[in-house]
Amino acid sequence: MTRIILYLVLLGQSIALNVSDQSLPGPGEDYYTLSNGCPIDNPQGLVRLGNNELDGKVLLQDINLIDVLTHVTHERIPERVVHAKGSGAYGVFETTHDITNLTSLAFLNKVGKQTPLFARFSTVAGEKGSADNVRDSRGFAFKLYTEEGNLDWLFFGAPMFPLRDPAKFPSFTHAQKRDPSSNLKNASVFWDFFNQNPEGYNFLMRLFSDQGTPWSYRYTDIHSINTYRFTQPDGNFHYVRIALKTDQGVRNLTQDQMTRLIGVDPDFATRDLYTAIDAGDFPSWTAYAQIIRPGDAVTSSVNIFDATRELPEKDYPLIPFGRITLNRNPANYFAEVEQSAFQVANLVPGWDVSSDPILQVRLFPYGDTQRYRLGINFPQLPVNRPVYSYNPTRRDGASNILNLGNLPNYFPSRYGPQIVAPRQYRASAEHMEWVANVTSYLSQVTDNDFDQPRDYWHTLAGMGATQQANLVYNVASSLSGAEAAVRQQTYKVFRKIHRDLAGAVQNQTEALVLSNAML
Ligand SMILES: *[C@@H]1O[C@H](CO)[C@@H](O)[C@H](O)[C@H]1NC(C)=O
Ligand SMILES: *[C@@H]1O[C@H](CO)[C@@H](O)[C@H](O)[C@H]1NC(C)=O
Ligand SMILES: *[C@@H]1O[C@H](CO)[C@@H](O)[C@H](O)[C@H]1NC(C)=O
Ligand SMILES: *[C@@H]1O[C@H](CO)[C@@H](O)[C@H](O)[C@H]1NC(C)=O
Ligand SMILES: *[C@@H]1O[C@H](CO)[C@@H](O)[C@H](O)[C@H]1NC(C)=O
Ligand SMILES: *[C@@H]1O[C@H](CO)[C@@H](O)[C@H](O)[C@H]1NC(C)=O
Numbered sequence: 001m002t003r004i005i006l007y008l009v010l011l012g013q014s015i016a017l018n019v020s021d022q023s024l025p026g027p028g029e030d031y032y033t034l035s036n037g038c039p040i041d042n043p044q045g046l047v048r049l050g051n052n053e054l055d056g057k058v059l060l061q062d063i064n065l066i067d068v069l070t071h072v073t074h075e076r077i078p079e080r081v082v083h084a085k086g087s088g089a090y091g092v093f094e095t096t097h098d099i100t101n102l103t104s105l106a107f108l109n110k111v112g113k114q115t116p117l118f119a120r121f122s123t124v125a126g127e128k129g130s131a132d133n134v135r136d137s138r139g140f141a142f143k144l145y146t147e148e149g150n151l152d153w154l155f156f157g158a159p160m161f162p163l164r165d166p167a168k169f170p171s172f173t174h175a176q177k178r179d180p181s182s183n184l185k186n187a188s189v190f191w192d193f194f195n196q197n198p199e200g201y202n203f204l205m206r207l208f209s210d211q212g213t214p215w216s217y218r219y220t221d222i223h224s225i226n227t228y229r230f231t232q233p234d235g236n237f238h239y240v241r242i243a244l245k246t247d248q249g250v251r252n253l254t255q256d257q258m259t260r261l262i263g264v265d266p267d268f269a270t271r272d273l274y275t276a277i278d279a280g281d282f283p284s285w286t287a288y289a290q291i292i293r294p295g296d297a298v299t300s301s302v303n304i305f306d307a308t309r310e311l312p313e314k315d316y317p318l319i320p321f322g323r324i325t326l327n328r329n330p331a332n333y334f335a336e337v338e339q340s341a342f343q344v345a346n347l348v349p350g351w352d353v354s355s356d357p358i359l360q361v362r363l364f365p366y367g368d369t370q371r372y373r374l375g376i377n378f379p380q381l382p383v384n385r386p387v388y389s390y391n392p393t394r395r396d397g398a399s400n401i402l403n404l405g406n407l408p409n410y411f412p413s414r415y416g417p418q419i420v421a422p423r424q425y426r427a428s429a430e431h432m433e434w435v436a437n438v439t440s441y442l443s444q445v446t447d448n449d450f451d452q453p454r455d456y457w458h459t460l461a462g463m464g465a466t467q468q469a470n471l472v473y474n475v476a477s478s479l480s481g482a483e484a485a486v487r488q489q490t491y492k493v494f495r496k497i498h499r500d501l502a503g504a505v506q507n508q509t510e511a512l513v514l515s516n517a518m519l
Contacts (some may be wrong), residue, residue: 003172003331004291008057018434021183023146023167024427028068029183029474030428033408034063034064034067035067035071038250039318040064041047043064043068045064046058046062046065047059047061047064047493048062052407057432062172062368070291072203072239073083073335076430077338077373077374078372078373079128080128080152080154080369080373081369082124082139083122083123083124083126083139083141083353084123084126084127084130084171084466085123085126085128085129085130085132086120086121086123086139086335086337087120087121087122087125087217087269087270087273087274087337088119088120088121088333088337089118089119089273089277089323089326089327089328089329089330090116090117090118090119090273090326090327090328090329090330091116091117091118091119091282091325091327091328092114092115092116092117093107093114093115093117093144093287093322093323093324094112094113094114094140094322094323094325095107095108095110095111095112095113095115095321095322096107096111096286096320096321096322096323096362096516097111097319097320097321097322099230099289099319099321100109100280100287101351102230102234102238102240102291102487103230103231103238103240103351104233104349104350104424105146105151105230105350105351106146106147106148106230106349106350106424107144107146107147107151107176107420108321108322108349108350108455109256110346113217115144115145116144117142117144117145117324118140118142118143118145118336118383119140119141119142119143119144119324119326120340120342121138121140121141121143121217121273122138122139122141123135123137123138123139124136124138124176125176125177126171131262131265131266132216132262132266132267132268132269132270133213133216133253133258133261133262133266133268133269134213134258134262135213135255135258135474135478136207136212137156137157137203137212138156138157138217138220138252139154139155139156139343140153140155140156140157140216140217140222140244141153141154141340141382142153142155142324142342143342143346143384144408145341145347145386145387147337147346147387147388148348148349148350148387148422148423148424149346149386149387149388149389150340150346150384151285151346151348152343152344152345152346152349153242154342154344154362154366155222155223155224155225155242155244156212156222156224156225156345157214157220157221157222157223158203158206158207158211158225158453159204159206159221159223159225159243159310159311160202160203160223160225160307160308160309160310161203161225161226161307161308161358162194162199162200162203162204162308163197163199163200163307163308163358164199164306164307164308164357164358164443165357165361165442165443166357166358166360166493168197168360169365171193171197171260172193172197172200173497175189175190175192175193175194175476176190178191178276183511187478187479187480187481187482187486188481188482188483190478190482191478191479191482191486191487191489191490192482192486192489193355193491193492194391194492194493195341195486195489195492197445198450198493198496199308199443199445199449200308201449201450201453201493201497202308202309202310202449202452202453203308203458204453204459205453205456205471206456207409207499208457208474208475208478209460209470209471209474210252210253210254210467210470210471210474211250211252211370212474213252213253213254213255213257213258213474214250214251214252214253214269215253215272215307216251216252216268216272217269217272217273217283218246218248218272218273218276218283219246219248219250219251219252220246220250221243221244221245221250221285222243222244222245223242223244223408224240224241224243225307225437225457226241226303226307226353226354226356226358226359226362227239227240227241227292227304227311227354228240228241228242228351228352228353228354228360229349229351229352229353229354229358230289230291230349230350231349231350231351231352233349233424237294237352238291238293238294239291239292239293239294239297239304239354240290240291240292241286241290241304241311241316242288242289242290243287243289243290243291243318244285244286244287244288244358245258245285245286245288245326246283246285247283247284247285247286247323248273248284249284254470255470255474255477256423257474259420272331273326277326277327277328278329279308280455282325282326282327283325283326284323284325284326285323285324285326286320286322286323287321287322287323287324288309288318288319288320288321289318289319289321290313290316290317290318290319291316291319292304292311300315301315302452304354304356305355305356305357306334306356306357306443307356307359308449309452310416330383331357332397335381335382335383336382336383337375339378339381339384340383340384341370341372341373341374341378341379341381341384342366343366343367343368343514344359345350345362345366345367347364347426348426349424349425349426350424351435354442375397375398375399376397376398376399377398377399379398379403380400380401381401385402390404390417391410392404392407392410392411392413393409393410393411395400395409397456401403408479412514422440434486447496450496451499453495453497454498457497457498457501462500466502468504469504472501472504472505472508473508475505475508475509476508476509476511476512477512478506479505479509480509480512480513480516487509487513491505491507494506
């Protein structure tokens with residue numbers, strides 16, 4: 001009951017959470033116990049019948065042994081289907097510029113305001129024990145513990161996403177993972193997926209440039225990929241994409257540096273983040289907003305609701321508004337990083353979704369995967385817990401920690417606390433009217449899909465003498481593992497981007513295929 005009262009009175013205040021603080025609640029001196037707290041003297045011993053080393057019988061009444069063995073066999077929880085390998089850290093968001101004319105987000109309402117956060121960075125395709133520095137996209141998730149609820153940002157290493165049709169998600173995921181027959185990653189399948197869905201080539205250009213093998217999480221820029229909305233209580237809004245630019249500078253690996261590094265230290269990115277924070281060398285990112293006025297959405301040079309498209313900085317300049325600094329390592333990886341649970345649906349007043357179909361569909365599966373991994377009460381785990389939360393019908397369920405004590409489980413109720421109107425609230429559906437017929441929709445690929453990949457090919461030329469050649473080499477290293485028919489199809493798609501690119505990819509890939517065959 002004291003905790004409930006504490007939660008109720010915290011309304012409107014911003015406090016720093018410290019879920020690392022899990023000191024032993026002992027009587028002052030530590031001793032070993034069973035899980036029920038019963039003191040024991042010999043936790044390594046065995047309860048057996050007889051004293052004969054050669055012919056003793058173990059008894060089921062060895063409660064300590066059953067207790068610890070049962071626990072170890074239940075230790076693993078399902079790993080995330082994507083983003084399984086990750087690192088986490090606590091930090092702070094500091095508001096550096098006044099953008100209150102764009103959004104009523106409480107954590108941005110005062111320059112200098114600091115909001116605690118938890119971040120989890122991850123690769124996408126590999127399993128929980130896979131190498132950090134592989135060529136892959138990366139997820140950058142932030143949970144901002146704002147005074148008006150937890151705002152989760154589920155951002156990405158590339159400025160765009162491979163898909164714009166959400167029903168393609170499972171195929172995209174499977175094509176990057178292990179072959180159902182051989183249990184091997186399969187280059188033919190990977191490239192075949194993208195050849196069947198070439199809108200993803202804009203993303204592939206980033207993945208196969210050296211940007212796809214960042215030095216570590218600290219040296220990476222971060223992008224919202226989807227278009228969200230900055231909202232005001234009166235219904236006014238602006239569309240927004242967020243970019244978090246690394247203050248450490250962008251730094252990456254070549255294909256050969258990557259291959260060597262993942263042999264020497266498969267956990268390099270995890271180690272890099274942990275040791276930097278441990279040494280007080282706190283990594284930071286400057287937060288920028290790209291703003292699109294609602295009326296400009298239809299006339300924009302790119303479809304702002306298409307997650308496969310980058311929003312050009314020249315049309316939508318970066319407006320700085322804050323800084324994220326990571327300054328504390330978790331004390332317990334499982335409790336704080338593995339059990340951290342982010343979901344796109346964690347929205348707060350001032351921040352909302354747009355009609356980007358990838359974003360709309362992202363509202364569902366993240367929460368669903370957390371319920372599967374952690375159970376319905378995952379928001380009560382310390383790392384996921386908001387500063388304040390009250391809804392009297394959200395009760396019970398497996399592993400409930402905060403169950404609102406004896407407060408009524410219905411509302412409104414004369415027996416419950418007095419409810420006051422919040423300063424502002426989430427009312428997404430207000431101020432909107434849609435009149436439309438129901439349609440079945442699948443996006444089409446057009447020549448338009450290849451202009452941004454082409455621009456990036458030219459951009460690479462300006463980024464250093466070897467950047468174009470590195471992309472070609474990186475593609476050839478992967479594509480040479482695919483079957484001939486898939487390689488031919490891939491050259492055709494690259495030709496739509498640029499003939500020089502396609503020619504160079506074909507030459508290098510086929511040369512590698514030949515030299516591999518001679519090995
Ligand atoms: C959080 O708790 C840990 C463990 O008790 C402690 O070492 C650390 O200093 C605390 N951090 C803050 C910011 O209070
Ligand atoms: C918000 O304010 C800034 C400067 O104070 C101004 O440049 C910008 O145009 C304003 N934006 C809107 C949408 O009013
Ligand atoms: C890759 O997948 C294709 C299609 O299922 C299959 O023909 C091929 O044998 C697979 N290669 C490997 C190495 O598993
Ligand atoms: C890779 O990082 C280097 C700096 O280490 C930079 O010059 C280059 O532009 C980066 N390449 C890409 C594709 O981002
Ligand atoms: C819905 O479809 C009907 C029949 O094609 C059409 O007459 C009507 O204008 C459509 N309504 C809207 C809002 O597009
Ligand atoms: C590909 O190789 C052929 C034959 O060696 C050469 O003539 C051509 O210039 C090369 N094309 C590219 C784009 O490197």
